[in-house]
Amino acid sequence: MPPTPRPEPGRPATGADPFHEPRRDDCPWCGSRQLRTRVRAPEGRRRTPGTFVVDECRDCAHAFQNPRPTADGLLLGERRHPAEDDDRAERDGHRRRGHHLGAARALPAYAEPESWLDVGTGHGHFPQAARAVHPYTSFDGLDPTRRVQRAWEEGRVEEAYQGLLTDPEITARLRARYDVVSMLHHLEHTADPREELRAAHAVLRPGGHLLLEVPAPVRPFGTLPLADRRYWRPRDRPRPLHLMPLRNLLTELRALGYEILAARSCAPFPPRAHRVLARRTAPQAPA
Numbered sequence: 001m002p003p004t005p006r007p008e009p010g011r012p013a014t015g016a017d018p019f020h021e022p023r024r025d026d027c028p029w030c031g032s033r034q035l036r037t038r039v040r041a042p043e044g045r046r047r048t049p050g051t052f053v054v055d056e057c058r059d060c061a062h063a064f065q066n067p068r069p070t071a072d073g074l075l076l077g078e079r080r081h082p083a084e085d086d087d088r089a090e091r092d093g094h095r096r097r098g099h100h101l102g103a104a105r106a107l108p109a110y111a112e113p114e115s116w117l118d119v120g121t122g123h124g125h126f127p128q129a130a131r132a133v134h135p136y137t138s139f140d141g142l143d144p145t146r147r148v149q150r151a152w153e154e155g156r157v158e159e160a161y162q163g164l165l166t167d168p169e170i171t172a173r174l175r176a177r178y179d180v181v182s183m184l185h186h187l188e189h190t191a192d193p194r195e196e197l198r199a200a201h202a203v204l205r206p207g208g209h210l211l212l213e214v215p216a217p218v219r220p221f222g223t224l225p226l227a228d229r230r231y232w233r234p235r236d237r238p239r240p241l242h243l244m245p246l247r248n249l250l251t252e253l254r255a256l257g258y259e260i261l262a263a264r265s266c267a268p269f270p271p272r273a274h275r276v277l278a279r280r281t282a283p284q285a286p287a
Contacts, residue, residue, distance in 0.1 A: 023067040027057035028192075029248060034058035035066075054243075056217075063217050063243040068191070097129050099266075103184060104130035106262065106277050107209060113137050113179035117203060119165050119196075120186030124151025140178075142170070165199040166192070174203040182211040185273075188240040194252060201256055204280045210258060216265075216272040217243035246274050257282035 026033050039054040055066040103126065107113070113134060118127050121141030131139060141148050141157035144164055152160035163170050181200045190196045200210055250260055258278035266275040 100129035124156030
């Protein structure tokens with residue numbers, strides 16, 4: 001079916017920063033005000049004007065961009081360089097096929113899913129690779145960009161949804177529809193990871209599986225010490241909005257009614273990352 005359209009962000013109010021939300025003085029994960037700055041650097045020329053800052057909570061070790069980019073800020077690079085980004089995504093997708101196959105094999109063989117939603121699917125390279133492991137599974141894709149339309153046109157996903165999983169309309173439309181929901185290096189780019197996990201719980205069937213891959217916040221791209229900024233792309237900077245310690249993520253999953261089946265390091269991309277497989281076992285806990 002054709003992709004579900006998503007409206008473009010509206011024009012910001014007069015006098016407001018169109019690219020950044022107000023800076024916050026507390027941790028978005030635990031609410032602590034004990035913050036320290038991990039990175040402060042100028043934005044890359046492909047990104048938003050101003051300074052790129054990553055703060056870390058001294059109490060729970062959650063790291064996050066502060067201030068956080070607005071929807072317009074997040075889409076600025078895509079609007080300026082769509083063709084270049086698409087070409088790089090195509091190359092990266094083919095190069096990571098082996099990694100995608102490994103992620104698809106993380107699901108137990110006995111699960112035999114009928115329906116699978118890949119959130120943050122982009123061009124649909126993961127569903128395309130995973131079909132070799134699960135040939136009888138119907139793969140759908142959801143992504144906030146128009147790349148999901150290309151994935152649908154090229155047959156990499158059967159149904160395409162352009163938007164956010166946390167959009168109430170999309171959540172209601174897909175409620176209890178999927179045996180598996182995957183988020184591979186997607187959760188760290190969302191405005192509210194907790195809301196994303198709740199939305200995934202809503203669209204999973206009872207007993208369904210959630211497959212996550214997230215960067216480890218010890219030394220990921222988003223929290224490199226200042227001395228290591230030379231390794232960043234000269235025209236870009238790290239993109240994660242949130243970097244969650246594994247213990248925080250697992251605690252939140254259990255609180256939402258998931259059973260943790262596996263949590264392990266995965267490679268080769270990124271250098272330090274966690275792969276988590278969880279199963280929905282209970283009604284969602286109240287927010």
